[in-house]
Amino acid sequence: MGKLLESIMLDFIEPCTADFNRVKFHAIFDKDISEIFPYINAQMKSAIYNVSSNSLTFKKEFRLITLHPTKLSVSKAINEFDAYEIMDMVMELVNSTYDSKSNITPLYERRANPSTIEVYK
């Protein structure tokens, strides 16, 4: 199977509003990747799939990463190097998930948070 994403281009970078020690950035995908969201959602238990806004958010350590259909938004990245490294990581995540799509049962809704009782079980 081919790649879904061919390129991600950094589009905007500036210090975080909330934390001037970090940077936030946006990057543009070369195509709409929203079809892969339910598959990443199924694989990544910590991801939050927001069906109504068609976006998927997850954390990498302290960084907050949101995939939109054609845009990547990241806050609390360390520096430009970190930004490009995150872009590489997202490219790998999207393409490897796309490559193994046939082996994944997609999850089309936001994963329910465990109840208090379940946590204590």
Next chain:
Amino acid sequence: MQLGENSMGIYLDNGATSYPKPSQVAKAVFDFMVDIGVSSGRGGYKKAMVADKIVYDTRKLISKLFNQNDPKKVIFTLNVTEAINMALYGILEENDHVITSSLEHNAVWRCLKTMERDKGITISNASCDKDGTTKAEDVEALINKNTKLIIFTHASNVLGSIQPIAQIGEIAKRHNVLFLVDTAQTAGAFDIDMQRDNIDIIAFTGHKSLMGPMGTGGLAIRESVDFNPIKQGGTGGDSAYPYQVDYYPNKLEVGTLNISGIAGLKSALEYIENEGIKTIHNKEKELRAYAYEQLKKIEKVKLYGPDESKDAAMVISFNIEGMRCEDIAYKLDKNYDIMIRAGLHCAPLAHELIGTIKTGTARIGIGYFNTKEDIDKLYEALVEISNEAYI
């Protein structure tokens, strides 16, 4: 003196810097300066982000070249000397013990001697044979409880002798001592693998066998290794924080980078990747062996270092009986348009070893773009020059 278009001559000083460079390297520098031309890490506009990407991609290429495991710990400097200073002053403290070879370039040796005098470190030199080859067990025998670092040239810039870095790396790992390799004469022409050879830090230059522009070099640091910066200053971010930041690469990189040079280095690394290190190595090795065989035929020529049967960096040092090495170089340049280097080559220890500290040597440095015809012309010229020698 003006040199015109036809002034190429025969360049055999690739131990000092490689020349010519692949044409795409010069084009990459030109294109960057004309079409992009802005700093990295300093702005949020489109061109600044392109500059960021060039630097990022170049770090990844260096990381891949040396099988280093963390591209953010590829640090750019102006040259390998600055890189070595950065590592030594960042790592060593009073009473630390360092083991090094008996062949080091002044980039390492002056730095260590200055720290010995001013900072109270101690130094041990591992002995080697007349060809400049060290036995790894001699390095191990020098380790003591204060040994913090082993720093070795990968290859002597005078003799070409290759040091057993894989065995030394294994010893360093076993004794929990940091291992730094100066790859000035080998990066780009030899297979160097930080994981396989247990190297903690590589110091590299961009403008020799890596075929990039002058003003490029740096360190490739293992992920688990950390040391303090020797410079403080602007990093483009976190500007309100009054101290040097603790994250890489900014921890060790301050001020504006040589991005036009890095753009050229990126192109050079891509060129090397396309050609293949093995292809480059084999061609240069064959030319060195051929040159050694040819020079050996000249009666008055005395050769130093590993002979044609051994793998060596692409330099050959020699003298002609009855003639100063500076005169050999002068005659080659003036009468034959052949460029070589003469003197101590900034490496007095190697000359102590071979007994040429007072005379120096003539040295040829073979590059990827040299040919057998270049060597034939050198041979013919040296036959004539040696006949002028006064004995």
